[in-house]
Amino acid sequence: ARGAAVTSGPDGAWAEPLPFVPQGGEPQSGESTGAAGRGTEGLQDIADRWYWPTKSYLSYLPTHNYSAFETEIMRNELERLVARQSLELPSMKRYELPALSFGQKNDITAWQECVNNSMAQLEHQAVRFENLELISQHSCNAWKVYNEHLLHMIEEAQKELQKLRKNIQDLNWQRKNMQLTAGAKLREMESTWVSLVSKNYEIE
Structure with a gap:
């Protein structure tokens, strides 16, 4: 008798037969074991050829x-x-405050660029101080709201996970019941088939 296994069909598709397969019946009086075995194998081969999937179930994607x-x-x-290639390092040139060279001490344009750069650096520091002050005043409440939002998302995700697990469990139970029913029917049909073969043999 064959066991349940995942096998490949003639067109490369995969199928998983039911774990319930006809077991070779006990030979009747005058009947050889080979005859019953060949009959059972023949029915299984017909079922294999009939129920192979014709195409991959992912072909529509x-x-x-x-x-x-x-x-x-x-x-x-x-x-x-x-x-x-190596990663380019971020440019820190705008944060530098280079001193004027000896030849630029009498250059008004160079002095103006140096002053503008100094003012930009001071403004940058002032903005950082303002941001730190705003963080000290409002960051705690903002983080509390954010944490509450995360907790709500976690609860919703856990509910969805439980729902999916329940659906999977129900589907597994449904498949098991279908397979048990099919197995009982196959055994009943096999018993009927063995009985009919035995009667035909007695008639012959």
Whole structure:
């Protein structure tokens, strides 16, 4: 008798037979074991040829397009990785405050650029102080709201997970009941078949 196994069909499709297969009946008086075995194997071969899937169940899906969500930045970064180029370091030039060289001490334009750079640096520091003050005043409440939002998302995800697990469990029980029913019917049909074969043999 055959056991349940995942096997490949003639067109490459995969099928999983039911774990309930006809067991070779006990040979009747005057009947050889080979005859009953050949009959059972023949029925199984017919069932295999009849119930093989005709095509892959994923054939209706479109062809994968792995670059559909790539942006220009992602493409450039991937090209850099393929070319094995090192990552460019961020430019810190705008945060530098270089001193004037000896030849620029009498250059008004150089002095103006230096003053503008100093004012930009001071403004940057002032903005950082303002941000730190705003964080000290409002960050606690903002984080509390954010944490509550995360907890709500976790609860919803857990509910959805429990729902999916229940659906999977129900489906497994349904499949098991169907297979048990089919197994009992197959055994009943096998018993009837063995009885009819025995009667035909006695008549002959």
